[in-house]
Amino acid sequence: MKDIQPLESWSVVKNGGPIAIAGPCSAESEEQLMETCRQITEEIDITMLRAGIWKPRTRPGSFEGIGEEGLKWFANVKKELNMPITTEVANAQHVELALKYGADVLWIGARSTVNPFTIQEIADALKGVDVPVMIKNPINPDLALWKGAIERIYGAGIRQIAGIHRGFSSFEKTKYRNVPMWKLAIALKTELPNLPLICDPSHIGGTRDLIYPVSQKAIDLDFDGLMIETHRDPDNAWSDASQQVTPKRLAEILNEVKIRKSTTDAEEVNNKLDDLRSKIDRLDTELLDVMSQRMSVVNEIGDYKRENNLTVFQAGRWIDIFQNRPEQAEKLGIGKSFMEQLFKLIHDESIRVQTKVVNTEKA
Numbered sequence: 001m002k003d004i005q006p007l008e009s010w011s012v013v014k015n016g017g018p019i020a021i022a023g024p025c026s027a028e029s030e031e032q033l034m035e036t037c038r039q040i041t042e043e044i045d046i047t048m049l050r051a052g053i054w055k056p057r058t059r060p061g062s063f064e065g066i067g068e069e070g071l072k073w074f075a076n077v078k079k080e081l082n083m084p085i086t087t088e089v090a091n092a093q094h095v096e097l098a099l100k101y102g103a104d105v106l107w108i109g110a111r112s113t114v115n116p117f118t119i120q121e122i123a124d125a126l127k128g129v130d131v132p133v134m135i136k137n138p139i140n141p142d143l144a145l146w147k148g149a150i151e152r153i154y155g156a157g158i159r160q161i162a163g164i165h166r167g168f169s170s171f172e173k174t175k176y177r178n179v180p181m182w183k184l185a186i187a188l189k190t191e192l193p194n195l196p197l198i199c200d201p202s203h204i205g206g207t208r209d210l211i212y213p214v215s216q217k218a219i220d221l222d223f224d225g226l227m228i229e230t231h232r233d234p235d236n237a238w239s240d241a242s243q244q245v246t247p248k249r250l251a252e253i254l255n256e257v258k259i260r261k262s263t264t265d266a267e268e269v270n271n272k273l274d275d276l277r278s279k280i281d282r283l284d285t286e287l288l289d290v291m292s293q294r295m296s297v298v299n300e301i302g303d304y305k306r307e308n309n310l311t312v313f314q315a316g317r318w319i320d321i322f323q324n325r326p327e328q329a330e331k332l333g334i335g336k337s338f339m340e341q342l343f344k345l346i347h348d349e350s351i352r353v354q355t356k357v358v359n360t361e362k363a
């Protein structure tokens with residue numbers, strides 16, 4: 001999927017990244033939608049307006065979206081404010097209607113991404129259509145499922161695709177509504193480096209006070225844009241009231257977020273970075289060398305255990321190491337839990353290697 005296009009190729013993206021997308025969680029009334037969008041465009045220059053027309057809700061009985069009527073309002077907003085619009089689609093009929101009313105970009109929600117049948121239905125409806133599609137991560141932290149959805153939309157011929165990171169459901173209570181697990185977004189970017197990534201701090205945070213820190217974190221991780229739910233009267237929103245911000249607050253957040261570039265043309269900066277990275281290269285070589293020496297000793301201990309009929313796993317010794325190394329690390333200013341994880345990995349590898357050694361007769 002190397003020919004997935006950068007955001008700059010989307011006709012709706014005028015000034016390059018990072019882009020901002022904002023608008024209400026749901027279209028509620030023509031007046032609410034128009035007023036919210038008008039206030040947003042008066043407060044700040046954004047790339048695109050968003051509004052939910054069909055809302056997949058966790059439990060029945062909640063407001064499930066206004067439906068086709070809302071698309072007529074949204075089309076008026078587009079015309080009146082001269083702004084591109086985007087909405088969520090969850091089946092073939094949604095695709096058809098959203099395009100009929102002039103949606104410039106479509107997005108697929110987290111609850112749809114989990115279901116390959118749904119994604120395939122949407123992909124089939126998109127065959128031969130030229131519209132950018134943004135695909136939210138599935139609600140569960142499954143990278144293959146996210147990638148699979150991207151592949152299906154790509155298979156329909158769409159090349160303007162972006163991922164939207166909206167965090168992952170978790171059984172445990174956390175300060176987030178959906179835990180970010182940034183490493184999944186990093187893994188996706190590692191596998192598909194040319195895929196634009198947009199962050200949805202509203203669904204990750206779930207509360208207004210988390211929108212700014214989550215947005216900054218996303219920009220620090222080189223995300224290409226932010227999608228922030230914005231409502232003229234968030235407290236009285238029909239859905240997701242606690243995470244929507246006012247247009248005024250949206251502008252504050254976007255102005256406060258410090259934009260960082262992924263690269264620079266400044267020769268001096270690049271030279272300094274090159275120097276420091278050479279140091280890292282040398283240190284990594286030393287690290288690998290030390291690791292290889294440690295593994296040799298592990299092998300030797302394995303031989304000795306075989307000869308003396310001793311178990312591979314030695315709980316006492318391992319518990320000592322597991323307590324001691326992170327404490328040593330902490331004194332050196334290295335994170336304790338990082339070292340715990342690292343030593344667990346090292347120990348797993350020792351067990352794997354020694355299991356092989358003790359079960360192989362010496363020639």
Ligand SMILES: C=C(O[C@@H]1C=C(C(=O)O)C=C[C@H]1O)C(=O)O
Pocket residue numbers: 298301312313314315317318321346347350351354
């Ligand atoms: C190397 C040994 O075998 C295993 C691996 C360990 C390690 O990698 O440090 C520690 C304890 C054992 O579970 C050992 O017994 O010392």
